[in-house]
Amino acid sequence: MTTQAVLDDRYGCTRSPRRRIALWSIVGVVALGLTVALGWTTVANSLASVTSTDTGFTVTDAEHVSISFQITAPVGQPVACAIEAQDEDHGTVGWRVVEYPASDDHTRAFSEEIPTLALATTGFVNSCWVP
Numbered sequence: 001m002t003t004q005a006v007l008d009d010r011y012g013c014t015r016s017p018r019r020r021i022a023l024w025s026i027v028g029v030v031a032l033g034l035t036v037a038l039g040w041t042t043v044a045n046s047l048a049s050v051t052s053t054d055t056g057f058t059v060t061d062a063e064h065v066s067i068s069f070q071i072t073a074p075v076g077q078p079v080a081c082a083i084e085a086q087d088e089d090h091g092t093v094g095w096r097v098v099e100y101p102a103s104d105d106h107t108r109a110f111s112e113e114i115p116t117l118a119l120a121t122t123g124f125v126n127s128c129w130v131p
Contacts (some may be wrong), residue, residue, distance in 0.1 A: 050079055050128040057123035065123040068111045078102045081128040083112055085120035093118045
């Protein structure tokens with residue numbers, strides 16, 4: 001006899017296949033639950049996210065930059081965006097936060113002007129979020 005069989009005979013312990021099936025069933029249910037929770041978290045986060053796409057900018061003069069962009073946001077939620085103007089050394093020369101009311105459109109286009117402290121060479125959307 002093997003060592004495990006000797007111990008089972010001595011102490012009356014037997015391995016039940018029913019117990020093993022129950023254990024693996026519990027492990028399977030827990031794994032399935034964690035997979036569903038991770039999937040739902042991923043979907044919920046992507047539904048609430050805001051993305052922006054810069055479509056262009058125009059340096060109006062030494063004190064203004066006009067920025068055109070599109071945002072994709074959750075329907076029925078207000079959105080805020082931080083827009084920025086930089087000089088040729090990538091220093092920030094203008095910054096503004098704009099807020100937009102809730103809309104029934106998923107994607108919207110905007111054009112905003114940023115006052116600058118010096119001549120800017122670029123303008124872009126830094127970030128957008130649901131306030």
